[in-house]
Amino acid sequence: MAEPLFDRIALVGIGLIGSSLARVIRREGLAKHVAISSRSETTLKRAESLALGDSFHADARDAVRDADLVIVSVPVGASGAVAAELAPALKPGAILTDVGSTKASVIAQMAPHVPAGVHFIPGHPIAGTEHSGPDAGFAELFENRWCILTPLPGSDPEAVEKLAAFWRRAGSNIDTMDPQHHDKVLAIVSHLPHIIAYNIVGTADDLEAVTKSEVIKYSASGFRDFTRLAASDPTMWRDVCLHNKDAILEMLARFSEDLAFLQRAIRWGEGDKLFEMFTRTRAVRRSIIEAGQEIDAPDFGRHVAAHPEK
Amino acid sequence: MAEPLFDRIALVGIGLIGSSLARVIRREGLAKHVAISSRSETTLKRAESLALGDSFHADARDAVRDADLVIVSVPVGASGAVAAELAPALKPGAILTDVGSTKASVIAQMAPHVPAGVHFIPGHPIAGTEHSGPDAGFAELFENRWCILTPLPGSDPEAVEKLAAFWRRAGSNIDTMDPQHHDKVLAIVSHLPHIIAYNIVGTADDLEAVTKSEVIKYSASGFRDFTRLAASDPTMWRDVCLHNKDAILEMLARFSEDLAFLQRAIRWGEGDKLFEMFTRTRAVRRSIIEAGQEIDAPDFGRHVAAHPEK
Numbered sequence: 001m002a003e004p005l006f007d008r009i010a011l012v013g014i015g016l017i018g019s020s021l022a023r024v025i026r027r028e029g030l031a032k033h034v035a036i037s038s039r040s041e042t043t044l045k046r047a048e049s050l051a052l053g054d055s056f057h058a059d060a061r062d063a064v065r066d067a068d069l070v071i072v073s074v075p076v077g078a079s080g081a082v083a084a085e086l087a088p089a090l091k092p093g094a095i096l097t098d099v100g101s102t103k104a105s106v107i108a109q110m111a112p113h114v115p116a117g118v119h120f121i122p123g124h125p126i127a128g129t130e131h132s133g134p135d136a137g138f139a140e141l142f143e144n145r146w147c148i149l150t151p152l153p154g155s156d157p158e159a160v161e162k163l164a165a166f167w168r169r170a171g172s173n174i175d176t177m178d179p180q181h182h183d184k185v186l187a188i189v190s191h192l193p194h195i196i197a198y199n200i201v202g203t204a205d206d207l208e209a210v211t212k213s214e215v216i217k218y219s220a221s222g223f224r225d226f227t228r229l230a231a232s233d234p235t236m237w238r239d240v241c242l243h244n245k246d247a248i249l250e251m252l253a254r255f256s257e258d259l260a261f262l263q264r265a266i267r268w269g270e271g272d273k274l275f276e277m278f279t280r281t282r283a284v285r286r287s288i289i290e291a292g293q294e295i296d297a298p299d300f301g302r303h304v305a306a307h308p309e310k
Numbered sequence: 311m312a313e314p315l316f317d318r319i320a321l322v323g324i325g326l327i328g329s330s331l332a333r334v335i336r337r338e339g340l341a342k343h344v345a346i347s348s349r350s351e352t353t354l355k356r357a358e359s360l361a362l363g364d365s366f367h368a369d370a371r372d373a374v375r376d377a378d379l380v381i382v383s384v385p386v387g388a389s390g391a392v393a394a395e396l397a398p399a400l401k402p403g404a405i406l407t408d409v410g411s412t413k414a415s416v417i418a419q420m421a422p423h424v425p426a427g428v429h430f431i432p433g434h435p436i437a438g439t440e441h442s443g444p445d446a447g448f449a450e451l452f453e454n455r456w457c458i459l460t461p462l463p464g465s466d467p468e469a470v471e472k473l474a475a476f477w478r479r480a481g482s483n484i485d486t487m488d489p490q491h492h493d494k495v496l497a498i499v500s501h502l503p504h505i506i507a508y509n510i511v512g513t514a515d516d517l518e519a520v521t522k523s524e525v526i527k528y529s530a531s532g533f534r535d536f537t538r539l540a541a542s543d544p545t546m547w548r549d550v551c552l553h554n555k556d557a558i559l560e561m562l563a564r565f566s567e568d569l570a571f572l573q574r575a576i577r578w579g580e581g582d583k584l585f586e587m588f589t590r591t592r593a594v595r596r597s598i599i600e601a602g603q604e605i606d607a608p609d610f611g612r613h614v615a616a617h618p619e620k
Binding site for chain 1: 387411436437438439440441446448450455456458485491494495496498499500501502503504505506507508509510511512513514515516517519520522524525526527528529530531532533534535536537538539540541542544545547548549551552555558559561562564565566568569572573575576577579581584585587588589590591592594595596597598601603604605607608609610611612613614615616617
């Protein structure tokens with residue numbers, strides 16, 4: 001095993017992302033000591049009984065004291081309060097990062113609290129599942145996924161490189177971009193898909209003419225795909241919607257405009273327009289599979305996963 | 311192996327559904343002879359080299375002659391022409407069925423051509439993947455899925471039961487309902503999800519501020535889920551849109567109305583409304599998993615399918 005990258009890593013928040021980090025840090029030997037803190041007593045106890053770290057702290061300040069790397073993994077709406085709380089305990093020279101799905105808002109909330117001499121480098125691993133909490137994490141979560149860093153003007157290149165090295169050891173590829181661009185990209189690749197998924201599941205749940213039991217029984221014809229994203233953590237997604245409002249509203253407007261075009265083509269029986277659009281979208285999936293970002297098996301490999309012995 | 315249910319089954323159309331039927335008929339010994347026909351010479355040749363049946367016919371009439379069960383598996387827009395073509399060759403007492411995703415339109419197209427003495431019983435197996443063609447089929451496709459039959463007034467109950475027995479032997483559960491209700495149910499559980507998926511992939515593909523390579527790299531954050539449905543057969547889905555217009559337009563209107571509500575909540579920062587909606591939709595997925603219609607593993611079991619050895 002290679003040298004530990006850090007003496008002490010503090011994980012503030014130990015849900016899906018935090019606990020996946022804890023597991024990969026252990027597996028790869030990335031720290032001599034992992035200090036874990038959570039606002040929720042239940043979550044902290046669970047993390048302790050899963051032995052996710054070396055020390056467990058109800059007070060985030062006790063976790064981050066003496067830490068060389070502090071990773072905040074909380075819903076983006078809580079970033080400001082968490083930064084305010086732990087800032088006074090940060091060690092000079094420490095790297096402070098986060099994993100939030102929005103970046104401009106997190107920077108606006110956290111940066112004002114960061115003491116001089118601490119390297120604040122916002123980040124966002126593009127990885128997750130629909131499950132949440134310390135039990136949901138797994139060490140392979142970041143493997144072959146991208147991690148986007150959005151360093152601030154004047155960020156120390158050495159600290160950025162050290163954080164990038166950490167994510168690479170966790171299995172990720174690294175990109176850097178400015179926070180505004182990140183928020184626009186994520187609005188289309190992540191935020192809009194989740195909102196649309198929540199919405200369609202809500203629409204189906206509200207029907208009178210089709211029963212809930214029918215929706216469930218026949219869901220394998222398409223609907224069930226959407227229920228996965230729509231089963232994601234409500235607190236996280238409420239916060240994303242509130243904290244990336246402008247980019248999300250822009251993408252929603254484009255989506256609705258395109259949908260109106262499609263709807264009109266259906267109403268007027270314009271088969272050629274439908275065919276053209278349904279053909280063009282096929283290529284996008286092929287590119288995603290070729291880029292190694294999707295499994296090359298029909299139906300997300302559900303059949304393989306359901307019968308692993310075959 | 312149990313007795314064959316039929317002496318001769320004719321499969322008219324040998325794409326994903328037809329070729330899955332061919333495979334399960336073989337595995338379960340459901341017929342003494344399987345006759346296959348396809349309009350496409352390439353497809354028919356491929357079916358022959360895959361040895362999917364016992365005889366192969368460019369002319370559908372040669373396949374259906376003497377058949378006890380004829381299963382038409384073609385895009386719904388082609389149902390009328392296919393019925394007109396093969397009707398004169400149908401044997402008295404034969405069962406004629408289809409697998410189309412819309413039922414009222416298929417009945418309107420096919421029924422007028424069906425000779426007296428032939429049992430026309432429309433059907434729809436709720437099963438599929440995003441792949442198409444004779445290579446895409448597999449015998450387990452119908453396992454634990456529902457097959458909906460929409461018998462016509464005056465259908466012979468014995469013939470309906472025989473067709474139901476066939477689908478049960480292929481692994482499916484059977485429901486019967488009237489065609490109009492089928493079309494409404496499928497509009498929400500299948501047609502709307504596909505249209506929405508095609509639409510969001512189209513929207514992303516059209517952006518100027520976010521590059522295609524960014525959409526692909528970061529697609530694991532939600533977007534890639536939609537690309538699966540959006541990679542489905544364009545001909546099939548064009549026809550579905552054209553042939554279930556009213557129900558689809560109704561569901562689209564409801565969806566857009568709900569989306570406007572969500573959009574407004576985002577614009578005005580109404581976190582409680584967002585949280586309430588994002589919470590309610592979680593339960594739907596749980597029910598689908600409990601009903602055995604979805605895999606009980608995070609991320610559709612992608613991780614398991616990608617590493618079956620673990």
